[in-house]
Amino acid sequence: MIRKLAxxxxxxxxxxxxxxxxxxxxxxxxxxxxxxxxxxSNYREMRFTAQEVNGxxxxxxxxxxxxxxxxxxxxxxRDDTIExxxxxxxxxxxxxxxxxxxxxxxxxxxxxxxxxxxxxxACNFLFMGGAxxxxxxxxxxxxxxxxxxxxxxxxxxxxxQGEQNTIGLIGEIEQQSALLASEDNDFLIRMGLxxxxxTEVMYRQSAVQDEHNRSTRRCxxxxxxxxxNVINAH
Amino acid sequence: MAWRLGPxxxxxxxxxxxQAQDDCTPDPNWTAETEMRLSVLEEGGxxxxxxxxxxxxxxxxxxxxxxxEHRIGxxxxxxxxxxxxxxxxxxxxxxxxxxxxxxxxxxxxxxSCAFLFMGGVxxxxxPGARVxxxxxxxxxxxxxxxxxxxAGEQATEALLTEIARSSAQLATEDHDYVMRMGVRRAVxxxxxxxxxxxGEGGAALRCLTAAELERYNIVNTPAGRSGGGATPK
Numbered sequence: 001m002i003r004k005l006a007x008x009x010x011x012x013x014x015x016x017x018x019x020x021x022x023x024x025x026x027x028x029x030x031x032x033x034x035x036x037x038x039x040x041s042n043y044r045e046m047r048f049t050a051q052e053v054n055g056x057x058x059x060x061x062x063x064x065x066x067x068x069x070x071x072x073x074x075x076x077x078r079d080d081t082i083e084x085x086x087x088x089x090x091x092x093x094x095x096x097x098x099x100x101x102x103x104x105x106x107x108x109x110x111x112x113x114x115x116x117x118x119x120x121x122a123c124n125f126l127f128m129g130g131a132x133x134x135x136x137x138x139x140x141x142x143x144x145x146x147x148x149x150x151x152x153x154x155x156x157x158x159x160x161q162g163e164q165n166t167i168g169l170i171g172e173i174e175q176q177s178a179l180l181a182s183e184d185n186d187f188l189i190r191m192g193l194x195x196x197x198x199t200e201v202m203y204r205q206s207a208v209q210d211e212h213n214r215s216t217r218r219c220x221x222x223x224x225x226x227x228x229n230v231i232n233a234h
Numbered sequence: 235m236a237w238r239l240g241p242x243x244x245x246x247x248x249x250x251x252x253q254a255q256d257d258c259t260p261d262p263n264w265t266a267e268t269e270m271r272l273s274v275l276e277e278g279g280x281x282x283x284x285x286x287x288x289x290x291x292x293x294x295x296x297x298x299x300x301x302x303e304h305r306i307g308x309x310x311x312x313x314x315x316x317x318x319x320x321x322x323x324x325x326x327x328x329x330x331x332x333x334x335x336x337x338x339x340x341x342x343x344x345x346s347c348a349f350l351f352m353g354g355v356x357x358x359x360x361p362g363a364r365v366x367x368x369x370x371x372x373x374x375x376x377x378x379x380x381x382x383x384x385a386g387e388q389a390t391e392a393l394l395t396e397i398a399r400s401s402a403q404l405a406t407e408d409h410d411y412v413m414r415m416g417v418r419r420a421v422x423x424x425x426x427x428x429x430x431x432x433g434e435g436g437a438a439l440r441c442l443t444a445a446e447l448e449r450y451n452i453v454n455t456p457a458g459r460s461g462g463g464a465t466p467k
Contacts, residue, residue, distance in 0.1 A: 145398070145399060145402065146398070146402075147395065147398070148394065148398055149391050149394055149395055149398075152387070152391070155387075155390065155391065155394065156387065159383050159390055163376070163379070163380065163383075166379060166383055166390075167373050167376075167379070169394070170371075170372065170373050170379070170394070170397055171369075171371060171373065171430055173394055173397055173398050173401070174369065174370065174371055174372065174397060174398075174401045175369055175427060175429075175430065176398075177397075177398040177399075177401035177402045177405065178369070178370070178401050178402070178404070178405040178408075178422075178423075178427040179405075179423055179427050180402065181401070181402040181403075181405035181406050181409075182405055182409065182419075182422055182423040182427060183423075184402075184406075185405070185406055185409040185419070186419075195406060195409070195410070198402070198406050199403055199406050199407070203399055203402045203403050203406070204399075206395055206399065207395075208391065208395055210388060210391065210392040210395070211388055211392075
């Protein structure tokens with residue numbers, strides 16, 4: 001879908017302004033650092049749209065990080081007039097996000113979370129792929145930890161089969177967590193971010209609620225973004 | 235009830251002889267001491283430290299005190315492993331003191347002992363000695379696991395989430411540790427985390443080959459170099 005420049009400028013500005021106002025107005029009681037309804041876009045598959053904004057060619061990347069994203073991103077990046085990538089996404093496939101981040105880094109393009117937009121979960125890794133990384137004031141870099149407990153039925157079945165199966169399940173979770181953390185560490189080192197982002201923020205933020213802690217996401221402040229080198233340009 | 239990993243649920247990197255793989259070593263010589271015993275030896279005017287047994291939570295403090303009291307040049311290790319964080323902490327103490335590490339011929343250094351070994355500024359594994367990789371685990375306290383699973387789905391889920399979080403934290407600490415020690419971090423995903431800690435057949439043990447020890451820079455002296463001193467009996 002190609003939009004006209006004027007409508008884009010108006011649309012993006014309106015969207016950003018409205019979202020920023022909404023984010024300021026209504027914070028999430030369960031996640032006090034984040035707005036109740038962050039603007040992550042509701043496209044079920046990430047859409048890539050090349051647009052011209054203020055005389056710059058921008059690639060808008062919006063929606064869920066789906067399993068088949070890579071070929072579409074590769075195709076979008078073949079346009080060598082693109083100067084910057086803007087992101088809003090609720091996350092999705094973690095390994096694809098990581099792969100897409102590496103692809104973006106290979107192009108040396110900057111990434112940006114514009115005012116009013118939010119980049120959550122696997123989107124974080126896509127964003128980190130930017131050689132120069134901007135989060136505009138009012139833009140949200142929103143994190144949580146990976147989870148293994150999405151498939152509750154599988155957990156239920158393993159636990160129901162007795163202690164030995166539960167121990168086996170724990171062993172698998174330990175192993176998979178260590179391997180995923182190894183990938184995260186490797187990715188952050190290669191992208192030039194502080195790995196303290198993992199131990200001090202990401203791995204402290206559960207992705208699932210329990211009866212004592214209902215928090216599932218954490219929005220970083222501009223100071224934190226700078227401290228962990230998530231952003232390296234203003 | 236939210237489950238947290240308290241002192242009762244240790245992160246352990248502990249191997250047991252019964253779980254050794256056929257291609258590893260059927261009877262590893264890592265001693266039966268349940269707490270790492272530290273003994274100072276005089277060898278040609280040089281003080282050596284012999285460290286034997288399970289790596290316990292109190293090891294870093296004992297090691298630190300001993301290294302302040304004696305001018306230790308080298309530490310000889312045999313151990314089935316134990317407390318993962320204590321192994322890394324003790325390794326940092328060795329590095330700060332500039333102590334060499336050595337696994338003498340016929341001795342085995344498994345689990346968190348392998349991390350302790352990496353703390354040596356010069357690291358020697360003699361021919362016939364074993365460095366054995368295992369995956370860390372939280373499953374030492376079966377009673378805590380039993381209580382969580384018995385308390386229902388939400389408690390089980392909270393326990394599993396906490397274990398994932400703790401595993402990711404420790405893996406990140408391990409990366410930091412091996413990089414600071416000058417060991418290639420790929421050894422973690424390639425070897426240590428590729429083992430099963432708590433499968434049906436128990437923990438898997440993986441003996442590193444001489445080529446692997448060199449490739450990941452776990453040893454940084456030519457294989458077989460003793461670094462001085464006699465092989466202990």
